[in-house]
Amino acid sequence: MTFPDLIPSLRPSMPGLRGTLEANAPMAPLSWFRTGGPAQLLFTPVDEEDLALFMAGLPARISWMVVGLGSNLLVRDGGVEGVVIRLGRGFGGIALDGLTITAGAGAPDVKVARAAAEAGIRGLSFLRGIPGAIGGALRMNGGAYGGETKDVFVSARAIRRDGSIAVYDAAAMGFSYRRCSVPADVVFTQATFRGEPGDREAIMAEMQKITEARSSSQPVNTRTGGSTFKNPPGHSAWKLVDEAGCRGLTVGGAQVSPMHTNFLVNLGTASSADIEALGETVRERVLKHSGIELEWEIKRVGLAA
Template identity: 75%
Template sequence: MTFPDITPFLRAGAAGLRGPLEANAPLAPLSWFRTGGPAQVLFSPEDEADLSLFMAALPADVPWLVIGLGSNLLVRDGGVPGVVIRLGRGFQDIAADGLAVSAGAGAPDVKVARAAAEAGIRGLAFLRGIPGAVGGALRMNGGAYGGEVKDVFVSARAVARDGRVVTLGPAEMAFAYRRCGAPADLVFTQARFAGSAGDPAEILAEMQKITEQRSATQPVNTRTGGSTFKNPPGRSAWQLVDGAGCRGLTIGAAQVSPLHTNFLVNLGGATAADIETLGETVRERVKATSGVELEWEIKRVGVPV
């Protein structure tokens, strides 16, 4: 699908904008599934001030969404109307200070974990197991290997829909399991996390164990979107999927991973429709066999063909 080019209109309304605006920009290369249609407009702000300028000037009737590393994202084949905001290099700074780490929303979680480890800050090693960026981890209270963002969160900065820069504490974030209660129209730009004093070598060893466990039990280095479904209360999604006989189930070129059944994999050439249909088929079978209705953890965006 090709969208009308609205970039001249958007740039005219935001004098002084520094980041590029790309019309009909391919999103498949930015998604770990490597599939899906284009963004009508892809905006890559230079920094928080550039993002603030853009948000303040963006017309109210133009839809928008934010992406980071694209690890927990399924872009539908028809693409995404409106503006996709991608937080890139201007949002990837990481700095340790005492027992705290400040990181841009575009910084990979694994790099935050490593920075904390090297600074002797214990408690953030679990971030090594989250294949995404800080912004996504904030928005979904990312967690793995016994830790969650809410456990180490201190504060966050964000740009509001009207361009204001705001600061949020734990109460404003209202974290719950794989959820954040902060307003959906905030774009996180930075976060601060804190831990306790620890030995760098021991923390790095803990991270190495996480790396080895992920490699042994999850389809890493493949075209996947991370955990597909949220764990229902008191249950494991992968066990429910396995119990429904879905291990290795294939639709088109999309497959339920034989290694870990809560992962969907693009075997090569899968469409977003293949992947989403496979996920919905799994949900139907789990519902029929266990009575449990699985909830998608992967964010599905855009329109079908």
């Protein structure tokens, strides 16, 4: 699908904008599934100030969304109408101050975990097990291997829809399981976390164990979107999927991973429609088998082809 070009109508209203605007930009390369149609407009801001300028000048009639590393994202084959804001290099900074670490929303979780470990800051190793960026960890209270974002969170900076700056403390974030209560029209730009004093070598060893556990139990280095479904209270999603007989199940070029049944995999020829249809088939089978309705953890966006 090809969308009308928004750039001619937007550029004049945003003098001084320094970021990159791309019309009908391919989204497949930005998603770990490597599927999906284009973004009507892809904006990559240079920094927080640039993002604020863009948000303030974006007409209310135009829809928009934010992406980071694209690790937990399924872009439908028809593409994304409106604006996709990609937080890239300008939001990847990491700074240390004693036991606190401040990271941009585009910083990969693994790099933040590594920086903390090298500084002897204990408590952030769980981020090594989350294949995403800090912005996503904030939005979803990302967690793995016994830790969650809320456990080490201090504060976050963000841009409101009108371009103004907002600062959130832990109470204002309203963290719960794989959620925060901050309005969806707020874009996180950075966060500060606090850990505890620790031994560098011990922390590095802990991270290595997480790395080995992921490699032995999850389909890493494949075209996947991470955990597909949220764990229902008192249950493990992978176990429910497995018990419903879905291990290895395929739809088109998409497959339920034989290694870990809460992962869907693009075998190389899958469309986004294949992947979403497979996920819905799994949900139907689990509901029929156990009476439990699984909730998608992967964010599905865009239009069907």
